Amino acid sequence: MTSLLTGATGYLGSAVLDRLVASGYDVVAVVRSPGSAERVTARGARALVGDLTDVAWLTAALADADGAIHLAAPSDGAAALNEAVVDAAIAAYAGTGRRFVLTSGIWEFGAGDLDDDGPLDPPELVAWRVPIEQRLLASDVDAAIVAPGLVYGHGRGLISLITDAPRTESGALTLVGDGEQHWSWVHVDDLARLYELVLVSPAASSGVASGRIVAVDGAPLTVRALGEAVAGEAGVAGESADASRARLGAVFADALLLDQRASGRKARELGWIPEHPSVLEEVERQAAAA
Template identity: 45%
Template structure:
């Protein structure tokens, strides 16, 4: 992704480019610039729901209030969406899970004490989630029919609390569902800006993607995945 010349040449000879990786600000910005310079018919860019900050009814219209970890995204996202002559689309996934991967591994792999499994923060925060296979279907639908300049929040509508996730993991690990809250300041001290982002409480439905694109997420919830041993 960091080879702008290669990206530009490939983008110039293909109808569409889908950017699903997220290696960080510098590489993502140069990648987007190279694609936009090349001018493919379609450019689907991955952002993230975190840019909207905390909220219990987040939509694509919710004002941006990004935590420090992803504050850089707005500039790149808007540059892509405004590109002339390209059908640019922005997908904003929530916490992506499935097949044992993603941030959910932090929940199951957290430290254990005699009192139980340690949570990320106090556990009251909600995470807006999406199964990776459901999300893949959203990208296909966006490629096929999303309008130019449109944004879609990619979440299933299931927004568990971190405590609910931790309790499912604790039960699966033989700890009887017991969990221990972590002071939010300790989470930030341990994980930095990433920890601060994990403390943001978000709830969203992804209704626009269902209504406009006909998206129908159907996979098991993250709580169900953890309880079934998927992690």
């Protein structure tokens, strides 16, 4: 099976690339530079240098693949990029039965107990995603949208917002907000396995392999609990929401202040089971090593 992959040099994308190559897929990795082409080639992919915002070019590239996963996430221009990628996916895959997997994120569900097919209430940071995704889901493309929780593993990910948080004068670790909000997590390698599973699972009549699929380990934890595991005897110190907004930027902080508890129901119905230690175990292990 030939699979087109975007974002293959990134944190998550490199994990997905390694997973697909290890499983025997012919992976075509879209990259922007010769240097990136060398990196993905060294990992076992076929590099394709091009511009994802060029809809005609990407449509042709998608047409040569049996399926695709879109993981590229630039720091600037993400909305325009996703618009172009979805345009190309609809042009290339509508009515063909070939699978297109788009990447989203858990924040678009807003606060509360989250379900894959539940309502959306995105904060400003990710509100742009919703109309693009709705257009894809309304098309004739065999599409799935993976919405990961906070990704961790291999010493990377947003866990650094806790482990590298500033300390007070007494040494206490500063939390985001009061720390009582839950964050839902997923290990990067477990997430890579889920992407592979979603790629090869055509939409069923039950809808399990279609629509939005929340990718979490099912063990949401409070920011305070993780902070206490990092801080040890030094303890933690909460801050006001306004203080977090001033420190991190209002738009970013408002996403981090969401209280989100997710189980990842549809992923488990597909047969996916997280295998890696929880984020709390990883933090405790790091703290012990330090």
